[in-house]
Amino acid sequence: MPEIRFTIRWPDGQTQDCYSPSTVVREFLTAGTTYPLDDFMARCRVALDKASTRVEATFGYRCTRADAQLDTLERNACAFSAPADVTCLSIT
Template sequence: MPETHWTVRWPDGTEEALYSPSSVVAELFTPGTAYPLPDFLHRSRIAMERASNRVAAKYGFACSSAMAQLDRIEARVAQFDMAAAPEVTCLKITQ
């Protein structure tokens, strides 16, 4: 269950490194791929929930870091106008 970081480019052009306690993000995101914002949010929720569940299965408690990362992603997504059909690009995934 290696920690994984993935870098995204938000619709406003800013880049941000995101964190997962698990490599599950590599199952849901592909570097170089742009995702419509609703799809990106959906995949992020799945990834962080799976990562937290993997931590819980191994250590007996959910991962607060995964859920905190999801909170930050949701807050960032809320800043964009969905009517503009924004996309988030996955730039890279590192373990």
């Protein structure tokens, strides 16, 4: 499976490098686009779940790294309250 990385900028200006085991993230996020925090998190939940499910379909088990990435995003997102925006800086 082709893994990808995407870099985001949180509302406080901090950047974070993120991981997905699948290119499915490109269906939900676009580099250079800013999303309201709630929308960004909803997109990440679906994208990383689909990515982990694709790994499961291929190898018989979910991708724990994708699940851990989502957990990290969830924890980091809790530091901000709406209205707040997250920018997807790049997807490679």
